[in-house]
Amino acid sequence: MQVYRNFLKRLIDLIVSLVAFCLLLPLFIIVTILLFFANHGKPFFVQPRPGKDGRIFKLIKFKTMNDKKDANGHLLPDAERLTAVGSFIRKTSLDEIPQLINVIKGEMSLIGPRPLLVEYLPLYNDKQKRRHEVRPGITGWAQVNGRNTIGWKEKFDLDVWYVDNVNPALDLKIILFTAMKVVKREGVSQQGHATMTKFDGN
DSSP: OHHIIIIIHHHHHHHHHHHHHHHHHHHHHHHHHHHHHHTTSOOEEEEEEEOGGGOEEEEEEEOOBOOOBOTTSOBOOHHHHBOHHHHHHHHTTGGGTTHHHHHHTTSOEEESSOOOOGGGGGGOOHHHHGGGGSOOEEEOTTGGGTGGGSOHHHHHHHHHHHHHTOOHHHHHHHHHHHHHHHHHTOSSSOTTOSSOOOOOOO
């Protein structure tokens, strides 16, 4: 499985992401235009995230939340900033399409632990740090086993389990499960939140 992990997985990522991006280009353009107007000229969300071995890269997603702030200049809660167009795009996982660019560039994989916030890096214990031994993915083992509805400990345990068990059959299984989750729109958010609550350490 080392050949798959070290060579074939990247080759498959590159071929599949290039083909997928070409096929999805019309949809990419339509969503970009819709979000351009919904978010006052800001269709994309770009944020530094840690990749393989903790190297920082710029993650690209469609921007599903506006930048509205309260009277003190602080951003409103995620659920209040989620636009109608953004809600639909998030539920259908269309917001992930721009990450195909990250995959093509070699910063991400189609399948792997999700790239989280840079500020979490010093909060991981030794086991949790192992999630960075592989490229982060657009979808992963934790995503098909609860996504944003499970707790952080379980999410990290699933990520590390994936790192230890990377193989083509598992990746194919994750792809199939991801497709079913998208169709059913399962696990998009935690109860009462638009996104996963922040990780504040162990």
